[in-house]
Amino acid sequence: MELICPAGTPAAFHEAVDAGADAVYCGFRDETNARNFPGLNFSREELREAIAYAKRKGTQTFVALNTFMRAGAEEIWYKGAADAVALGADALILADFGLMAHVAEKYPEQRLHVSVQASASNPDAINFLVDAFNAQRVVLPRTLTIADIARIGKNIRCEMEVFVFGGLCVMAEGRCSLSSYATGKSPNMNGVCSPASHVRYRKDGGELVSELGEFTINRFPAGEAAGYPTLCKGRFDIADSNGYAFEDPVSLDVMGELEALKAAGVKALKIEGRQRGKAYVAEVVSTMKAALNSPPDRRAPLLARLRTMSEGQKTTSGAYEKRWR
């Protein structure tokens, strides 16, 4: 199985390639991708250099253009696609059907991957994208069990890629409006979940208080591991109780299920984290590459070290091992 690794800067890109990534995914420094954070991402020239570096090392580069086009501003996304193709991207990761149609028509030879943001989660939806736009791979939403993935794999006509490590969203990939509700901006349209412009941290005694817009997201007592300031991981007062309503501050880790994912027909394993630093990329990619090359019984000790890099310093297998249905 291929290891698909994140990069938010050229420095992180180099780390991913050097650590053994089979492919690195990244985006332009604008609203065309779902990690449109201040100071992050690639200029055209940086992407040109990164792709050249990757090609020399035999690594592929996937360019994420995985936000939904704004009506009247489609040219921003069309230009992004044209530039990514011209720069030699091995695949474009797309979520918007309109952009998929544009790429399929203008650049029929360009490899097209369906972003997790497209929320294609059943054979009918996936095969439609294969037939209509010649999609060659689908990144499956993190809403499926491994048994679901195996069933889908038997009934689709393209490759499957799944997230195995990193940040975990609530189960409404590409359709989540929580950030929009709190701030007016979303990952789907603006490329930002819980934009930094709306985030505030303050100390209240020994507690760390995180706020998003006008909402208090969490109060972390002294010594308790912290999480991102997203509504989905907020701690709420509900009736007489106080706790996490949607999700705990926790990251995904299903590296313990590699054999099952392989048996399910998964072609590629994806690491989340373009917003993370190059130290994270280097550590996670090298550790996961080592785990992939190790026998199953040797993987757990290797992977345990990654837990301290996870949100809330905790990990979950999420929906892959859904136990509540």
Place this chain on the structure above:
Amino acid sequence: MLIPPILSAPLHMIPIPLIERICRLMFGRIAKAHPGLFERLDEHRQKRFAFLPTDLPLAFVVVPGREEISVLRQPVEIEADAITEAPLFLLLALMEGRCDADALFFSRDLSVTGDMEAMLAMRNALDASNIDLQKDLAKLAGPLAPIARRVIGEIRDRALKDQNRPAGEAAAWN
């Protein structure tokens, strides 16, 4: 790794202008070695970024657009757009991109307040810059540069080793 009080105590006595002069020299050297260092800051270049080492009686305030650094004696009310607090070696490791800021935030080793957009841009600018303090600063020692390089390298290795905690401290959620 924390600076032991026995080493930080003399900083109470050293005049601030002297410390500031040394810091400006180092800042200038780094800026010269990495001319595109603050390009990613965009509209945040003129903002005031404060860095507070929790194990030193000093605070550092940087205005990237003016390549300006000032030093204040702690405790003091800091006037800055964004403030980062962590032990000195972690701040230096972040400057070099050798630690992941999010992971340090999760573990509560690092705290940030103020303008998060500016601070995030600064974090990403530093992470993208390939600063190497051992290489960039040793030259300031002139003929003693090889010794300085070795000393800086040894201190850095020890600090980073100390930062790599056993993974057993963390927990699985399910």
